[in-house]
Amino acid sequence: MRGSRFTIRMAxxxxxxxxxxxxxxxxxxxxxxxxxxxxxxxxxxxxxxELQYVDASSLLYIVAQVDRLSALGYQVLGNYPxxxxxxxxxxxxDFRGHMQGRAGVGVTGGNRLKITRKSSGDQLNxxxxxxxxxxxxxxxxxxEDQQEALYQAFGECVENVRQHAFxxxxxxxxxxxAVSPHPSGPCQAAVVDLGVGVPxxxxxxxxxxxxxxxxxxxxxxxxxLGVEELGKLxxxxxxxxxxxxxxxxxxxxxxxxxxxGTGLSGLRxxxxxPASVSTLRVMSGNASVAWARTAEPxxxxxxxxxxxxxxxxxxxxxxx
Amino acid sequence: MHxxxxxxxxxxxxxxRYRHDGVWSGEQFREDILLPALAQHEKVVVDLDDAVGFxxxxxxxxxxxxxxxxxxxxLERVIPRAARRPRRAEKARQYLERxxxx
Numbered sequence: 420m421r422g423s424r425f426t427i428r429m430a431x432x433x434x435x436x437x438x439x440x441x442x443x444x445x446x447x448x449x450x451x452x453x454x455x456x457x458x459x460x461x462x463x464x465x466x467x468x469e470l471q472y473v474d475a476s477s478l479l480y481i482v483a484q485v486d487r488l489s490a491l492g493y494q495v496l497g498n499y500p501x502x503x504x505x506x507x508x509x510x511x512x513d514f515r516g517h518m519q520g521r522a523g524v525g526v527t528g529g530n531r532l533k534i535t536r537k538s539s540g541d542q543l544n545x546x547x548x549x550x551x552x553x554x555x556x557x558x559x560x561x562x563e564d565q566q567e568a569l570y571q572a573f574g575e576c577v578e579n580v581r582q583h584a585f586x587x588x589x590x591x592x593x594x595x596x597a598v599s600p601h602p603s604g605p606c607q608a609a610v611v612d613l614g615v616g617v618p619x620x621x622x623x624x625x626x627x628x629x630x631x632x633x634x635x636x637x638x639x640x641x642x643x644l645g646v647e648e649l650g651k652l653x654x655x656x657x658x659x660x661x662x663x664x665x666x667x668x669x670x671x672x673x674x675x676x677x678x679x680g681t682g683l684s685g686l687r688x689x690x691x692x693p694a695s696v697s698t699l700r701v702m703s704g705n706a707s708v709a710w711a712r713t714a715e716p717x718x719x720x721x722x723x724x725x726x727x728x729x730x731x732x733x734x735x736x737x738x739x
Numbered sequence: 740m741h742x743x744x745x746x747x748x749x750x751x752x753x754x755x756r757y758r759h760d761g762v763w764s765g766e767q768f769r770e771d772i773l774l775p776a777l778a779q780h781e782k783v784v785v786d787l788d789d790a791v792g793f794x795x796x797x798x799x800x801x802x803x804x805x806x807x808x809x810x811x812x813x814l815e816r817v818i819p820r821a822a823r824r825p826r827r828a829e830k831a832r833q834y835l836e837r838x839x840x841x
Contacts, residue, residue, distance in 0.1 A: 543761030545752035545791075552791050564826055570792040578755050578796065685795070 424462040425452050430469035433477035435700055436732065439707060442477055443722045449484040450725065455492045463488050465497030465518070470505045475607035476700070476730040478508050479534070479594045483613050483726070485517050486536075486592055504600055508532065512596070526550070532598040539581050539614070540590035548577050550597035551608045551731075557599070558606065558733065560696055565689060569697065569731065572685030576610050576729050579682045584614030584727065606733040613726035616703045617662040659704035660718050667701060667708055686710075686731060696734055703727040741780035742820075743772060746789035756796035765800025773805060777816060787821040787828060799838075802831045806838025813839070 427448045435442050455461050465485065473481075485495050495518045500506040511532035516522040526547060528534045533550030551573055555566040577595055585591045593612040599605075667687045683701060687710045690699045699710040705723045708716040745753060749772055750763040757766045776783045785801075787793070806813045819831035 542759070543755050545750070545754040545761075545763055549752055549791065563824065567792050567824070567827070571794055574755075574792070574794040575796065578760065578794065581760075 423459065424464060426464045426466060427452070428466040428469070429481070430466075430471075432472040433470065433481075434472060434474045435476050435702065435707070435728070435730065436474065436698070436709075440721060442474075443724060446477060446480055446484075446724065447722050449481075449488070452488060452493070460494065461492070462494045462496060465495065467500045467505070467509065467514075468498050470500040471502050473500075473505045473508050474730070475508075475596050475598050475609040475732075476611065476702070476728045478512055479596050479609050479611040480724070480728065482512060482514065482517050482522075482534070482536075483592065483594055483611050485514075486522075487613055489518075489520055507600065508598070511598075528596075531600060532596065535595040536592060537581075537594075538590050538592055539585045539612075541581075543578060543581060545574070548574055548595055548597070548608075554597055554599040554606045554608075555733075561733070562694070565692070565695065568685065568689045572682055572689060573608060573610075573731065575682030575685055577682075580610050580612050580614075580727070580729075583618060584612035586615060586618050588615065605735055607730060608732075609728060609730040611726065611728050616725070616727055617659055617666075622662055658706070660706035660708065660720070663701050663703055663706050663708045664716065664718075667699070667710060683729070686729075690731075698732045700730045700732070701728070702730075740782045740784060741776050742784045742786055743776055744786040744789065746786075746791075748772060751789065752791050753793050753797045755794055756800045760796075765797040765804075768797075769801050769805055773801065773817070777805075777809075782816055782818060784818045784820050785831070787819060787831060788823050793827065798831055798834050802834035803838035806835045811839060 429445055431441070432438060433442045433445060452463055465481070488495050497518055499509050499514065511529045512534050513522060513527060522536055524536055524538065524541070526533055526535045535547045537547065548570070552566070552570045555561065555569060558566070580593045584593055591612065591614055593610065593614075595608070595610045597606070597608040667683045686699045689695060690697045690710050691712055693712055695712045697711075701708050702724060703726070705720050707719060707721060710716065743749070745768070749768050752763060753765070753768065754761050754763040756764060758764050773783065773785070802817070802819065805817055809816065813835055817835065819828040819835070821827035
């Protein structure tokens with residue numbers, strides 16, 4: 420019985436910070452693989468040989484998609500990038516292990532890249548994101564307080580992913596990575612899932628959040644959303660960008676527990692500090708918000724991604 | 740005065756809020772370490788210095804919940820301490836006070 424084979428080719432760079440449109444378009448090729456039919460052997464070949472650079476978020480997204488296709492019954496094969504640093508990243512992440520279905524659940528990787536692969540049904544282990552602390556501790560350009568705040572908020576994000584990414588669905592896999600290619604290089608940490616993205620419950624509560632924001636006189640929310648009348652807010656609340664923006668601002672309903680869901684807003688507060696050198700990027704659906712100390716994000720609309728990606732990036736250490 | 744060093748007596752990597760969330764949770768620390776200590780000692784110092792870090796869920800489940808449980812006396816009986824990282828102790832005190840106001 421003959422099988423069929425699909426090829427997904429990744430070339431050039433995959434970097435959400437530098438080329439988001441290009442990166443999303445390339446990664447969305449995984450969504451073009453049809454649902455597997457019948458008993459015929461079907462293979463997906465992931466061609467990476469021409470890939471030159473991959474950021475932490477894209478690496479995890481590819482790993483997650485390989486897992487998803489394997490779970491659908493495809494045999495996933497592929498090759499490695501020929502060039503560094505992309506080759507180094509896929510090697511450290513044991514990408515071949517993921518393709519062959521032998522990647523273990525838990526924390527794996529080398530000294531400078533740690534990858535966590537877990538099911539949303541698994542319990543949390545604080546060591547799942549300990550690598551981030553270890554990388555932060557080597558940085559001379561961020562204070563101990565900032566290191567701690569980043570580590571705390573990242574932990575909250577991991578917890579939120581586990582609790583909310585697959586709400587209303589069977590448990591799915593989530594992934595976290597912390598990578599510091601060399602001591603003076605950029606440090607990236609990301610959490611990726613292929614879950615529900617912005618859940619319906621968040622869109623609903625945003626109505627109250629936005630009203631609260633108006634009540635508090637937060638004029639910038641209204642200005643950035645471009646909404647002048649409260650009655651028109653409902654239209655905007657179907658928008659992925661608005662939901663991400665408000666989630667990062669931590670606008671809460673009056674009834675919600677103050678301490679719940681502080682991951683994104685906690686990270687945003689740290690990176691927005693005037694002394695901060697880090698950037699936060701959150702991507703879900705067709706939107707992304709990026710926070711740094713200098714500017715508020717602008718509304719955007721990109722090719723759609725499955726699930727949610729949260730990425731924290733620190734530039735090379737200024738001391739070196 | 741009894742001293743609990745979280746890193747030494749519990750875990751250097753404290754976790755999330757509830758036991759069902761995973762290991763080294765705030766609920767586990769409060770029920771298995773802090774409450775038994777308070778049953779035996781009038782004052783308990785909780786040393787936060789050597790742990791890697793704390794999620795806000797962990798801090799709220801330890802200090803916020805113990806404040807709701809003990810009431811105003813908690814401010815005299817539970818003393819957060821972090822000589823090298825004073826912001827940790829400051830934050831824990833905020834959770835104590837917030838717990839009292841709920």
